[in-house]
Amino acid sequence: MRSILPVLTVVAAILGIWLLAVIPMNMHLVADQGQRDGLVVQPETPAERQEFSGLGLAMRNPDLIPLTYNFKRPRLPSPQQVAGEMYDTIFGKKITSKRSLVYHGWVTLAPTLLGFVIGTGLGILLAVGIVYSRVMDRSVMPWAIVSQTIPILALAPMVIVVLGSMGIQGLFPKSLIAAYLSFFPVVVGMVKGLRSPSGMQLDLLRTYHASNTQGFWSLRLPASLPYLFASLKIGISASLVGTIVAELPTGARAGFGARMLVGDQYGQPLVSWAALFAAALTAAALVGLFSAIERITLKRMGMAAA
Amino acid sequence: MMYVLLAFGIWAAGWWLNLRLSNGSSAELTAVKIAVPAIFGLTIVIVWELMVRGFEVNPVILPAPTSVLARLADEGSILWADFKQTVLKGALVGYIIGAIAAFAVAILADRSEFLTRGILPVGGFMAALPIVGTAPILVKWLGSDWESKAAVVAVMVFFPILVNTVAGLKDTNAMQRDLMRTYAAGYWPTLFKLRLPSAAPFIFNGLKIGTTLALIGAIVAEFFGSPTVGMGFRISTSFGQLALDMVWAEIVVAALAGSAFYGAMTWVEKRVTFWHPSQR
Numbered sequence: 001m002r003s004i005l006p007v008l009t010v011v012a013a014i015l016g017i018w019l020l021a022v023i024p025m026n027m028h029l030v031a032d033q034g035q036r037d038g039l040v041v042q043p044e045t046p047a048e049r050q051e052f053s054g055l056g057l058a059m060r061n062p063d064l065i066p067l068t069y070n071f072k073r074p075r076l077p078s079p080q081q082v083a084g085e086m087y088d089t090i091f092g093k094k095i096t097s098k099r100s101l102v103y104h105g106w107v108t109l110a111p112t113l114l115g116f117v118i119g120t121g122l123g124i125l126l127a128v129g130i131v132y133s134r135v136m137d138r139s140v141m142p143w144a145i146v147s148q149t150i151p152i153l154a155l156a157p158m159v160i161v162v163l164g165s166m167g168i169q170g171l172f173p174k175s176l177i178a179a180y181l182s183f184f185p186v187v188v189g190m191v192k193g194l195r196s197p198s199g200m201q202l203d204l205l206r207t208y209h210a211s212n213t214q215g216f217w218s219l220r221l222p223a224s225l226p227y228l229f230a231s232l233k234i235g236i237s238a239s240l241v242g243t244i245v246a247e248l249p250t251g252a253r254a255g256f257g258a259r260m261l262v263g264d265q266y267g268q269p270l271v272s273w274a275a276l277f278a279a280a281l282t283a284a285a286l287v288g289l290f291s292a293i294e295r296i297t298l299k300r301m302g303m304a305a306a
Numbered sequence: 307m308m309y310v311l312l313a314f315g316i317w318a319a320g321w322w323l324n325l326r327l328s329n330g331s332s333a334e335l336t337a338v339k340i341a342v343p344a345i346f347g348l349t350i351v352i353v354w355e356l357m358v359r360g361f362e363v364n365p366v367i368l369p370a371p372t373s374v375l376a377r378l379a380d381e382g383s384i385l386w387a388d389f390k391q392t393v394l395k396g397a398l399v400g401y402i403i404g405a406i407a408a409f410a411v412a413i414l415a416d417r418s419e420f421l422t423r424g425i426l427p428v429g430g431f432m433a434a435l436p437i438v439g440t441a442p443i444l445v446k447w448l449g450s451d452w453e454s455k456a457a458v459v460a461v462m463v464f465f466p467i468l469v470n471t472v473a474g475l476k477d478t479n480a481m482q483r484d485l486m487r488t489y490a491a492g493y494w495p496t497l498f499k500l501r502l503p504s505a506a507p508f509i510f511n512g513l514k515i516g517t518t519l520a521l522i523g524a525i526v527a528e529f530f531g532s533p534t535v536g537m538g539f540r541i542s543t544s545f546g547q548l549a550l551d552m553v554w555a556e557i558v559v560a561a562l563a564g565s566a567f568y569g570a571m572t573w574v575e576k577r578v579t580f581w582h583p584s585q586r
Binding site: 162257 | 324431447543565
């Protein structure tokens with residue numbers, strides 16, 4: 001709790017920098033528009049204005065500064081504009097409307113969650129296989145580690161289009177990407193977790209004459225939970241990023257990624273920015289949810305949350 | 307049909323060989339430890355090739371490894387130009403800028419306990435966000451050449467490196483700091499002789515996370531506008547021409563570049579943090 005004040009300070013500093021940056025970023029556009037509306041603008045032709053930096057232009061036309069915060073198609077929208085647009089599109093529209101961010105959010109979230117569940121499930125199974133089979137450990141594990149250094153996310157749009165051309169559309173292609181991205185963090189984390197019991201603990205079970213299955217359920221699996229939660233948090237945010245990137249350049253009509261691109265292409269920067277922040281909030285909510293589950297579970301199991 | 311049966315045969319043979327190798331008496335030799343995953347990878351590539359031939363898969367959907375290899379050999383100069391544009395200019399420049407910025411902010415913030423407590427949660431939060439979504443905006447601001455890609459990369463790698471560096475700088479215990487004080491060491495000697503070295507494992511962790519992010523950022527940003535060279539550009543245009551073997555050739559280059567970048571970082575880490583328990 002004692003870190004609330006510092007966190008607020010850092011957030012306020014970021015907001016402050018943003019607010020200051022709005023002026024020079026939008027100044028040229030505002031000056032051009034102001035001239036068209038009949039205001040007096042200091043260097044009079046756009047060509048002359050290009051010689052000045054945004055800041056220099058603001059110094060010469062201090063009365064135009066307030067306009068930069070309410071410009072309709074800004075290069076950098078002000079925080080209150082983004083907040084307003086988000087409020088409008090989240091609460092102001094029916095959730096079935098194509099302009100509602102809730103609708104687009106669900107289009108992105110559904111494949112993320114489906115893919116995440118698939119990826120996590122398969123990841124845990126593979127991890128169990130790796131821990132109990134030497135061959136799998138030796139042959140698959142190095143590739144699982146190497147695969148994390150490959151920028152596979154960059155190929156997400158292509159995977160969508162290939163599957164689309166094979167006639168597979170809808171939820172599944174995006175889920176596949178989300179599943180792939182959450183798969184390897186879970187494998188690597190779970191292998192570490194399932195191996196975390198010490199030799200002493202394993203020996204104790206052997207003295208109880210416990211079978212491999214009993215050992216798995218009562219020692220290895222509980223011991224792996226802290227590692228599993230750490231991987232889940234990485235996996236869910238990776239899944240969300242994957243789904244969004246998959247939507248970005250593929251001509252998707254709905255979803256956060258599609259909104260970011262539509263706003264960019266049709267000169268509605270506010271739409272892009274609102275989608276960007278909504279995606280950020282979603283990611284934060286998902287990670288927060290898993291942290292909460294982690295805290296509760298580990299507490300009930302008698303382990304202190306890390 | 308022959309191809310498919312052969313594929314199953316090779317799969318079984320590869321698995322049997324690995325079974326023998328990893329349960330045999332020589333399982334602990336380094337050569338065997340390298341050979342087993344190599345055999346596994348090779349088996350997958352051969353099975354892939356045979357399956358593509360056996361089922362006569364349309365090369366628009368999945369090209370055979372041999373045709374990808376042929377592309378790699380034929381289009382070497384194009385691939386090299388793309389590599390230079392995307393990896394050496396976009397990704398590497400952005401990575402260095404982002405790392406230096408993160409480092410500078412971390413050391414500044416470190417002077418105040420208050421700021422550290424604020425930056426750690428905020429930075430950790432930012433690191434989990436889909437920052438790659440800023441790519442269209444940054445490409446619009448900075449134009450379509452490599453500068454905008456470097457900017458995307460810099461923003462993406464900034465937060466993981468920042469959080470790890472700040473966390474690392476806190477990782478000294480009171481005894482160690484007291485020792486420095488008995489030597490009458492001021493802030494800077496303490497920073498350089500004690501705290502930076504002990505933060506090194508954390509810093510390298512952040513730097514290694516950043517390597518993959520850098521390549522992703524550079525390639526994805528090219529989807530939103532780029533000059534007519536670059537890996538992201540080539541992937542999306544080859545894809546439009548249904549030249550999937552070229553797409554896969556770029557994937558291979560990206561994978562090699564990603565692993566090499568990561569490997570290089572690991573190598574430097576081994577040299578710098580040779581004293582750390584995880585390296586011994």
